[in-house]
Amino acid sequence: MQRDDLIDLNAFIAIAEERSFTRAASKLGVSQSALSHKIRRLETRLGVRLLSRTTRSVSPTDAGERLLAGLRPAFEQIEDHLDVLGELRERPAGTIRLTLPLHAATSIVWPAVAKLMRDYPDISVELSIDSGMRDIVADRFDAGVRLGEQVARDMIAVRIGPELRMAAVATPDYFRAHGRPAQPQDLADHICINLRFTTAGGLYAWEFEKDGRALNARVEGQFITNNVELIIQSAIEGVGIAFVPQDHVADHVAAGRLERVLDDWCPPFPGYHLYYPSRRQPKTAFALLIEALRYRGA
Structure with a gap:
């Protein structure tokens, strides 16, 4: 196999995964025209069309899907071999890619990552902020961070934060002006601020529990957003009742800008966990990150 073959195949994988020449070019650090040239060269050499292009999207053809299915494990194996060689270095090195929500990134992960990068200059970290449930294997992340109850059972989960x-x-x-709700059912008579999920698109049903009894409340109000910080700001400005993580509003409650209700219906629940596939052995750099993030109690 010629060197150009590997370069062109890697370009094809990037485009097929990103479904965009623009994003693939940015990911690989090349121009779109150079990327188009590589794909034309590869399709000409193979004598088959690999990508279906429209003005709005790019997707693999049937032949492209078959090629992609065979290339992914092969290229992952190459990466694994390179990682093994990297382990022989005197200093830990490599890039760690994580997908995680903004709250976890700012409150827990970033402080540990900042110290890790200072201590190990050859380690690079990419944090992809996303509140949706990404497929970390398909999207080629080393790990994800989510609430403990959201982590799939076939993943290794490491607790990295306190209960929430x-x-x-x-x-x-x-x-x-409106009175204070005494139980979740009373929220039907109140103006509430709704959160829309970024990925699924539905509205979050407020989750309550008391004495082992769980209750989900569908609330209504004038304002809907997919951003928790904007929900808090709108609550401070008097738009209605917000339902958010306690640590987000602790300072506002302490200062008297906001008041809590239904506190006895809001028990603690598992906090953030780092998760990764059980079949994948952690690289040295990733193992260092795990230990830096591991929650050891207050």
């Missing part, structure tokens, strides 16, 4: 609690909050003026 939700908080239903609004301004004192809102409660003076």
Whole structure:
């Protein structure tokens, strides 16, 4: 196999996975025209069309899908062999890619990552902020960070943070005008601020529990967003009741800008966990990150 063959095949994998010449070119650090040239050269050499192109999208043809299915494990094996060689270096090195929500990134992961990169200059870290449930294997992430209850059972999960609690909050003026709900069912008579999931697109049903009894409340109000910080800001401005992680609003509650309700319906639940495939042996750099993030209690 010629060197150009490997280069062109790697370009094909990038385009097929990204479904975009623009994103693939950015990922590989080349121009779109250079990428197009590599694909034309590969298709000409193989005598078959690998990609179906429209003005809005790019997707593999049947032949492209078959080629991609065979190339992925082969290229992953090459990467594994290179990682093994990298382990022979005196200093840990490599790139670690994580997918995680913004709250976990800022409150837990970033402080550990910043120290890790200072201590090991040859380690690079990429944090992809995403509140949706990504397929870390298909999207070629080393690991993901999600709440413990969201991690699939076939993954290795490492606890990296304390238990969390939700908080239903609004301004004192809102409660003076509308009263205070005593139980989740009372929220039907209140103006609430809804959260829309980024990936699934549905509205979050507020989750409550008391004395072993679980209750999900579908709430209504004038304002919907997919951003928790904007939900908190709108609550501070009196739009209605918000339902957000307690640590997001602890300072606002302490300062009197917001007040909590239904506190006895908001028990603790498993916090953030780092998860990765059980079949994958952690590289030295990744093992260092695991230990840096591992939760050891207060």
